[in-house]
Amino acid sequence: MTHADPASVRPRRFAPQGPLKGRIRVPGDKSISHRSIMLGALAVGETRVTGLLEGEDVLATAAAMRAMGATVERTGEGAWTIHGVGVGALLQPKGPLDMGNSGTSTRLLMGLVASHPINVSFTGDDSLSKRPMNRVITPLSQMGASFDASEGGRLPLIVRGASPAVPITYTLPVASAQVKSAILLAGLNTPGKTTVIEPVPTRDHSERMLQGFGAELTVETREDGARVITVTGEAELKPQVIDVPGDPSSAAFFLVAALVTPGSDVMIENVGLNPTRAGLVEVLCQMGADITKCDERVVGGEPVADLHVRHSPLKGIVVDPAIAPSMIDEFPALFVAAALAEGTTTTSGLDELRVKESDRLSAMATALVAAGADVEERADGLVIKGTGGVPLAGTRPGFEVTTHLDHRIAMAMAIAGLASGDGVMIDDTRPIATSFPVFEAMLDGLVA
Ligand SMILES: O=C(O)C1=C[C@@H](OP(=O)(O)O)[C@@H](O)[C@H](O)C1
Ligand SMILES: C=C(OP(=O)(O)O)C(=O)O
Known part of the structure; x- marks a missing residue:
């Protein structure tokens, strides 16, 4: 795909929606x-x-x-x-x-x-x-x-x-x-x-x-x-049969979407919970999230569970920078949760986020502010004063969030749109296909 081709960009407004309800299975890790x-x-x-x-x-x-x-x-x-x-x-x-x-x-x-x-x-x-x-x-x-x-x-x-x-x-x-x-x-x-x-x-x-x-x-x-x-x-590798567990980095967007949308109740099946990947669930629970791990098991040599998530009032916390490597791709989703929490969430030690598909600290700060959130960008993290559950205003007419060819910015801001008054306009949804081609269909299915 040539993201650079301006003729084929796919903008979309993600509008506020009713509760998310149902069971989903996110794609493989x-x-x-x-x-x-x-x-x-x-x-x-x-x-x-x-x-x-x-x-x-x-x-x-x-x-x-x-x-x-x-x-x-x-x-x-x-x-x-x-x-x-x-x-x-x-x-x-x-x-x-x-x-x-x-x-x-x-x-x-x-x-x-x-x-x-x-x-x-x-x-x-x-x-x-x-x-x-x-x-x-x-x-x-x-x-x-x-x-x-x-x-x-x-x-x-x-x-x-x-x-x-x-x-x-x-x-x-x-x-x-x-x-x-x-x-x-x-x-x-x-x-x-x-x-x-x-x-x-x-x-x-x-x-x-x-x-x-x-x-x-x-x-x-x-x-x-x-x-x-x-x-x-000079190893000799033997062929294997592998069942890939669901991607916790993809599940992250639905966890946060359900948490910030009143009335939501979602079961996300088969989510990989390798301890080196499971930081987001821990941080969200510290913020007061109602997430239950069901049927914990091993799939393809990796720990897995079904995650039952319900809308919850969240409170701001200071996120321990030591947990960052175990949720490094989940910060865009966490920043959205923080923008809707009661009180201030402080993150630090996130210099690596500046060298991902985009500078995710700068891209998320700009995008959330455009959607009406109160965000301070620091050298190595964001400080976000949440609304206490009051929906964000949403992006003004004629303004759109720039995703900078970054799938995670697009998906995080799509979720912010659900919890906003006027919705959030995204400049281009095509980057989502790099990691989660069925994201929009799954989201549309859960709010239907
Ligand atoms: O090894 C991997 O599969 C990955 C490692 C992480 O990158 P870094 O190694 O740059 O932290 C992560 O951000 C990326 O999405 C996938
Ligand atoms: C950083 C990511 O991926 P990659 O480094 O493989 O582009 C990501 O998926 O968030």
């Missing part, structure tokens, strides 16, 4: 879907995946793995089979790999390519081309790969893989599961042991899935809380 395809493409034999997220980001990963030799086929809704090439056997793609809007595809695939004897060119849309890649270029260069990147370490860029690559021990300077995963994936085809030390735990889907595919991978937690993750290279 984006992080796990990317990794299922990548590891399936490296295992010899047939990997079968169900519940795969068929969003544009994951489709970009699928296309890239095909271009490097794997067979990746859709067999039904969310059902995919992958025949991998084996670790070390990725092929030189014929042209550039278009990563679209997806940071995860880009950084993880840069890791995979870095230890293969191939040269790969990566391109992306305007949003992705602004995002920092030096965070992966630095460790992957230490492993022997070389890079021709655009100014400031950005896309478009070329990765020249090293063969053999050199194992490293690397301490993450930023809390980033993408950087961690890029190094571990590079380590798969590197002789010896590659170690990543993460001072602050981040989502651990790569570790879980690498172990599931049979890689030799150990995780130790040091006394200071840092995690030391070591993968042994």
Whole structure:
């Protein structure tokens, strides 16, 4: 999709609606879907995946793995089979790999390519081309790969893989599961042991899935809380059958929508609640949310539950910055909840939000103020004085929220529209398809 094409933008006003009622099942987890395809493409034999997220980001990963030799086929809704090439056997793609809007595809695939004897060119849309890649270029260069990147370490860029690559021990300077995963994936085809030390735990889907595919991978937690993750290279991965749980980052929008819309009562089925992802539910409960975890179970090696959520009066809190990595993509949704809560919500330690698909601190502050909220933007967080449940005014006629090619800004502000007097006008809903193509249909179904 070319988000940049002005002729095809899809603006929409999200109007106030009655209560949200019913049961929904959000699509599969984006992080796990990317990794299922990548590891399936490296295992010899047939990997079968169900519940795969068929969003544009994951489709970009699928296309890239095909271009490097794997067979990746859709067999039904969310059902995919992958025949991998084996670790070390990725092929030189014929042209550039278009990563679209997806940071995860880009950084993880840069890791995979870095230890293969191939040269790969990566391109992306305007949003992705602004995002920092030096965070992966630095460790992957230490492993022997070389890079021709655009100014400031950005896309478009070329990765020249090293063969053999050199194992490293690397301490993450930023809390980033993408950087961690890029190094571990590079380590798969590197002789010896590659170690990543993460001072602050981040989502651990790569570790879980690498172990599931049979890689030799150990995780130790040091006394200071840092995690030391070591993968042994020249691995042989065994194909798997994977059922992808629902994405908590997608469920987040419906949790907040139900909480802020009077009379709402919604069951969200099959939501992944890996502790490295479940921060939002904890923070919302601290704010007074009525959320019950039902039928807790394990799906695809990940903890899962059905979440029963009912409209609740929320109160503002000071959000502990230590919880940020476990809800890093959920802050846009949380900011909307804060705008409708009683009292002040203070967030900090969120510098990473400035380098996502957009600068999410600035984009959300601007958007919420335009919708009538009281927001102060600080260097590393937002301070939001809530209305105590009184609907926001909504955007003025002729004004629209700019989503900056950022799906999460679009969805968060769509939810704000439900709890507003005049609704919220969004400039372009197309970015939503990167992570949650059925978002609007699901929302429209719940308020019908
Ligand atoms: O590893 C992943 O799948 C992801 C890691 C996070 O990014 P960072 O590693 O940049 O924090 C997150 O924001 C992104 O949506 C998905
Ligand atoms: C940051 C996100 O994704 P990515 O980094 O993969 O573009 C996101 O989905 O919120």
